[in-house]
Amino acid sequence: MTDTEVAPSISLARVAKSYGAVRAVRGVDLLVEAGETVALLGPNGAGKTTTLDMALGLVRPDSGQVTLFGLPPSRAIARGLVGGMLQTGVPLDYLRVRELIEVMASFYPTPRPTNEILELTGCATFQGQMTTGLSGGQAQRVRFAAALVGDPELLVLDEPTAALDVDGRREFWRAMRDVVAEQKTVVFATHNLEEADSHADRVVVINGGSIIADGTPSQIKATVGTKTIRMALPDIDLSELVTVAGVVNAQRHGLTVVLTCSDSDRALYELLDRYRSARDIEVIGGTLEEAFVALTSEEHG
Numbered sequence: 498m499t500d501t502e503v504a505p506s507i508s509l510a511r512v513a514k515s516y517g518a519v520r521a522v523r524g525v526d527l528l529v530e531a532g533e534t535v536a537l538l539g540p541n542g543a544g545k546t547t548t549l550d551m552a553l554g555l556v557r558p559d560s561g562q563v564t565l566f567g568l569p570p571s572r573a574i575a576r577g578l579v580g581g582m583l584q585t586g587v588p589l590d591y592l593r594v595r596e597l598i599e600v601m602a603s604f605y606p607t608p609r610p611t612n613e614i615l616e617l618t619g620c621a622t623f624q625g626q627m628t629t630g631l632s633g634g635q636a637q638r639v640r641f642a643a644a645l646v647g648d649p650e651l652l653v654l655d656e657p658t659a660a661l662d663v664d665g666r667r668e669f670w671r672a673m674r675d676v677v678a679e680q681k682t683v684v685f686a687t688h689n690l691e692e693a694d695s696h697a698d699r700v701v702v703i704n705g706g707s708i709i710a711d712g713t714p715s716q717i718k719a720t721v722g723t724k725t726i727r728m729a730l731p732d733i734d735l736s737e738l739v740t741v742a743g744v745v746n747a748q749r750h751g752l753t754v755v756l757t758c759s760d761s762d763r764a765l766y767e768l769l770d771r772y773r774s775a776r777d778i779e780v781i782g783g784t785l786e787e788a789f790v791a792l793t794s795e796e797h798g
């Protein structure tokens with residue numbers, strides 16, 4: 498078992514998949530280490546689902562290699578190391594919610610207690626309902642419970658909050674915090690930037706079937722230089738300000754100048770050095786949304 502402890506939770510090496518003429522995933526390399534919470538962020542059709550389905554062995558790649566904990570996906574899953582919550586979902590057949598989770602628990606070597614799972618995922622209140630009559634949000638919670646019941650080391654979630662309202666999302670992420678605190682590895686696909694920013698410690702941006710950025714949310718924001726410096730600085734020409742290293746654009750609003758920066762730290766040192774009269778200085782961080790739009794609107798492939 499030591500190999501499963503040291504091997505990355507997910508390893509994708511030059512993995513590619515086409516559907517006819519559509520190159521859904523184009524040679525992706527991705528290592529996810531134990532304990533990481535990774536958001537796979539991309540617009541519709543970016544290749545997120547195909548990537549996760551290949552990681553779980555549900556879709557066979559045309560080329561490249563996939564291992565989970567150093568094992569072929571089917572073996573890692575058979576050992577109960579992996580829980581998945583996918584768009585296709587758990588078949589919700591004619592059972593009560595509680596019965597379904599009990600049946601799922603019986604498939605795993607070391608399941609978590611059913612009561613604990615029902616509480617954690619917010620399913621306890623409707624555990625006696627038939628699975629065929631659930632609302633979209635309830636069905637999503639049941640899928641989450643089914644993914645967690647085997648007490649997996651790796652949790653793979655494809656757009657986990659897609660069917661949830663604002664309260665449902667909040668509850669979902671509250672439950673996830675407990676899972677993350679248990680040092681599990683979590684990978685979730687989303688096109689919700691706020692979720693990636695708030696809940697992942699690493700964001701992998703995918704577009705057109707390729708990974709186009711990979712880093713912490715702050716690193717992703719920094720790669721596209723979206724920080725802004727505002728300062729009161731009268732009597733200085735904008736043409737002079739754009740010559741400051743790290744400044745890419747300058748605008749004036751009365752006494753205030755607004756500078757868009759590719760490197761706000763460097764720009765700030767030089768500005769303070771040059772202009773001792775600068776006052777009311779503010780550095781405003783770019784949002785992940787700005788970074789994402791900038792990254793995904795570039796030409797790729």
Ligand SMILES: Nc1ncnc2c1ncn2[C@@H]1O[C@H](COP(=O)(O)OP(=O)(O)OP(=O)(O)O)[C@@H](O)[C@H]1O
Pocket residue numbers: 516519520521539540541542543544545546547548688
């Ligand atoms: N079974 C399939 N048959 C044909 N084309 C497919 C199939 N699955 C995916 N594709 C195509 O592959 C590309 C990537 O799709 P994928 O579902 O992986 O993207 P995604 O990032 O998960 O998108 P979404 O956010 O809309 O779920 C898309 O162009 C999609 O239309």
